[in-house]
Amino acid sequence: MALLSEPIARLVEELSRLPGIGPKTASRLTYYLLRAPRDQARDLAEALLDMKERTILCAQCFNVDTQSPCATCSDPARDRSIICVVEEPLDLVAIERSGRYKGLYHVLHGAISPVEGVGPEDIRAKELLERLKDGTVKEVLLATNPNMEGEATAMYLARLIRPLGIRVTRLARGLPVGGDLEYADEITLARALDGRGDFE
Amino acid sequence: MAAPPRLFRTVGVVLRRRDFDEADRLITVLTRDRGKLRLLAKGARKISSRKAAHVDLFRQVDLLVHQGRTFGVVSQAETVHPFAGLAEDLERLAAAHYLADLTDTFVGEGDTAAGVYDLLVEALQWLESGCDPKLAQRYFELHLLDLEGYRPELYRCPGCGEWLEEQVNLFDFAEGSMVCPNCAEGRGQGRRVSVGAQKVLRFLQRSAVTDCGLLRLSDGLHTEIEGLLGDYIRSVVEWPPRSRRFIETVQRLPEQ
Missing domain, CATH: 2.40.50.140 (Nucleic acid-binding proteins)
Known part of the structure; x- marks a missing residue:
């Protein structure tokens, strides 16, 4: 005899397929939902389906939105001469939260990682080059992660973009707010020193 | 216990x-x-x-x-x-990915790896110092094959046991050895190797990094040795290392 009844076992199995959720967490979530009001379970199910049915990739920047072109690409107030290149849609959200960037974006949906078999053809690099052809864009800001995969991606893109006569910039690197200087590694510290500014 | x-x-x-x-x-x-x-x-x-x-x-x-x-x-x-210098140049960075990929492919969990560790650190230091990334890859491949028990035999023909003469010989992948033209007949998997490529392979196999840094190879020799060792590694591990594809992509990029 099965220990769990079929509907419960099914939900546990489905939840445990999600990244970061193991069988124990999946069981906990399932039993929480079992005790939760019916409305909450229905809202969750509807939100899941709604998300799958109503979201699409923007044909220009490849961000996830309910329309294409997305809200950012169709916003006339945005500066169209600069494109910020990020690895994932969540990186775009993080930059938007800073409130300091007013240009357009391009989401690569990954970073070059040769050891994992991810090459330039597996990310949206070709589509970025297509966007640069009409001459509107004057600067490409490479905001890939500050690690070896992000560096490989940035260097690869820079090699392709520079011959087009477009300025290529990279996000500055330095110390994180709230961090401890004594725990910073030498590369971060060296770059923070190189990029020091006048105290205001 | x-x-x-x-x-x-x-x-x-x-x-x-x-x-x-x-x-x-x-x-x-x-x-x-x-x-x-x-x-x-x-x-x-x-x-x-x-x-x-x-x-x-x-x-x-x-x-x-x-x-x-x-x-x-x-x-x-x-x-x-x-190894911050690796991230300053795309060719160097691609080569470092390849070295790490090869190491991960050849060394299993639980294997003793002191020799491979020393070789990897040495090769990464050499790469970081600004050497020719292709040369560093070939040096690493040859010495890694040696440490893992697949040392290519470059001096004696396994068929007749004679020293190989200065001529175009065949590299037999199944044997892991260079074979003289007489014994090469009838052998299936193999690749003809020029005299120049044989000399470079022998030099890289017996020399330390400090001596290898002095080598300057033509594009033709680079391509021949890269193809030969790449095919030999594929015959040993039975699939091409995934990072090779990126190296080939980078090699096709326009010069800076």
Whole structure:
């Protein structure tokens, strides 16, 4: 005899397929939902389906939105001469939260990682080059992660973009707010020193 | 029998890493004293993490590890050598990926790997110093094959036992050896090797990095040796290392 009844076992199995959720967490979530009001379970199910049915990739920047072109690409107030290149849609959200960037974006949906078999053809690099052809864009800001995969991606893109006569910039690197200087590694510290500014 | 220590310290080079759970990273590290380890670096994806920078790819890092049930968990990490120069040039960085990929492919968990560890550190240092990335890859391939028991025989023909003469000989992949033209007849898997390429292979196989740095090869010789060793490695591991594809892509890019 099965220990769990079929509907419960099914939900546990489905939840445990999600990244970061193991069988124990999946069981906990399932039993929480079992005790939760019916409305909450229905809202969750509807939100899941709604998300799958109503979201699409923007044909220009490849961000996830309910329309294409997305809200950012169709916003006339945005500066169209600069494109910020990020690895994932969540990186775009993080930059938007800073409130300091007013240009357009391009989401690569990954970073070059040769050891994992991810090459330039597996990310949206070709589509970025297509966007640069009409001459509107004057600067490409490479905001890939500050690690070896992000560096490989940035260097690869820079090699392709520079011959087009477009300025290529990279996000500055330095110390994180709230961090401890004594725990910073030498590369971060060296770059923070190189990029020091006048105290205001 | 005494249980293995639950807390240990080791120095290693980060070969691979992948995201794990909400903010963790699973890293593969090659150490001198404990071989290849898979370790969990908790919170390493957070920008404010104290460990994140120290467990980036290709870092030589001093680790304090707490042995958990499934993985060792990194308690502390401190960079010994960051190999920061690798990230200044795309060819160098692509080569470093290839060296790490080859190492990960050849060395299994639990294998002793002191020799491979020393070779990897030596090759990464050489790459970082600005050497020809292609030469560093060929040097690494030849010496890694040697350490892992697949040393190519470049001096004697296994068919007749005679010393190979200065002429175009055949490299037999199944034999892992150069074969003289007489014995080459009827052998299936093989590749003809020019006299120049044989000399370079022998030199790279018997020399230290300091001497190899003086080598200057023509594009033709580079291509011949790269193809030969690439095919031999494929015949040994039975699939092409994934990072080769990126090296080929980078080689096709326009010059800076």
